[in-house]
Amino acid sequence: MPNPEQPQSSLLTRIVARIRARRFSYLAKSIILLILAYPYLEANTIDQIILTVLTIFVMLAAMIAVSQSRRDYIVMACLSLPWFLSLLLNVPLFESEGGVSVRKEIVFAVLLFSYTTISIFIHLIRSREVTTEILFAAVCVYLLIGLTWASLYVFVDLVNPGSFVDTSGNLPMTSPRYLFFSFVTLTTVGYGTLTPATDQARSIAMMEAIVGQIYITILVARLVGLHISKPRAPES
Numbered sequence: 001m002p003n004p005e006q007p008q009s010s011l012l013t014r015i016v017a018r019i020r021a022r023r024f025s026y027l028a029k030s031i032i033l034l035i036l037a038y039p040y041l042e043a044n045t046i047d048q049i050i051l052t053v054l055t056i057f058v059m060l061a062a063m064i065a066v067s068q069s070r071r072d073y074i075v076m077a078c079l080s081l082p083w084f085l086s087l088l089l090n091v092p093l094f095e096s097e098g099g100v101s102v103r104k105e106i107v108f109a110v111l112l113f114s115y116t117t118i119s120i121f122i123h124l125i126r127s128r129e130v131t132t133e134i135l136f137a138a139v140c141v142y143l144l145i146g147l148t149w150a151s152l153y154v155f156v157d158l159v160n161p162g163s164f165v166d167t168s169g170n171l172p173m174t175s176p177r178y179l180f181f182s183f184v185t186l187t188t189v190g191y192g193t194l195t196p197a198t199d200q201a202r203s204i205a206m207m208e209a210i211v212g213q214i215y216i217t218i219l220v221a222r223l224v225g226l227h228i229s230k231p232r233a234p235e236s
Contacts, residue, residue, distance in 0.1 A: 019064060020064065021133075022133065023061070023064050023065040023133075024065055024120070024133045024134075024136035024137040024139075024140055025132070025133065025136040026061050026064070026065075027058070027061040027062060027064075027065045027136075027140050028136045028139045028140045028143065030054070030057045030058045030061045031058055031061075031140065031143045031144070031147065032143070033054060033057075034054045034055065034057075034058050035143070035147075035179065037050070037051070037054055038051065038175070038176055038179060039176040039179075041054075052087050052088075055087060056084065056087065059080050059083065059084060059112065062076070062080075062112065062113075062116045063076045063077075063080055065116070065120060065140065066115070066116050066119040066120065072119070075115065076112075076115070076116075079108065079111050079112040079115055080108075080112055082105070082108045083105060083108035083109055083112060086105040086108065106151050106154045106155050106158070107155055109147075109151040110148060110151045110152050110155060113144050113147050113148040113151060114148050116144055117141055117144040117145055117148055120137050120140050120141050120144070121141050121215075123137060124137050124138060124141060124219075124222070125218075125222060127226070128226070129226060130223055130226050134223075138219055138223070141215065141219075142186075142212075142215065145186060145208070145211060145212060145215065146179070146182045146183045146186050147179075147182070149182045149185070149186065149204070149208040150175075150178045150179045150181075150182035150183075151178075152204060153178045153181060153182060153201070153204065153205075154175065154178050156200060156201055156204060157173060157178075157201075160198060160200065160201075162197060162198070163196060163197055163198045163200065163201040164178070164181065164194055164195065164196055164197060164201055165194070165195055165197045166193060166194055167192065167193055167194070167195055168193040173194075177194060180194070181194040181205075182208065185205050185208045185209050185212075186208055186209070186211075186212040187212065188209055188212065188213070
């Protein structure tokens, strides 16, 4: 007699397999969506709830992208659960002048983004062929470097207030401005409107610029090497 639960189980298995097969593309898209929406979702409670949901999506996508074994699931759960609970308990977020205040729970974001970045980078280096998912993995690493340092800047400024100043008009340092400063530093554009004011902040900003350049160098060398080493089809 056919089991009525079997089709449902088979459908769930196919959905999970599809998500796993495109895990890096989903993670890259969720991060890009969060980065694009972040500056516009601080006005009211509804915006903050949407921002929290988008952040949780990134968190779940990161867990799916990184977790290949039971150990990975345990590590990602330990890193994600405190941040996840703090997001739920703190909705709606309280506001300060110029935007949503960020508390020291941001350290969980630093740890989660750092572990995810390193794990995907190792997967990228160990890959043996250039596929669409590998290219999305490369994009994920670059975006995650920016998010990791943005979270680190927030934490540094919380521990040592005044580590960053806005030279364009002494505007308060809000979360989108840390994100802006992180990617401006990562890409070495350096608009100069935000400036690290302490030695510790300057050191961290310098390390982000160095890491960004080294990553691009390693990535290009790796992808070109994989492409050259790939066997060519014989000419007819």
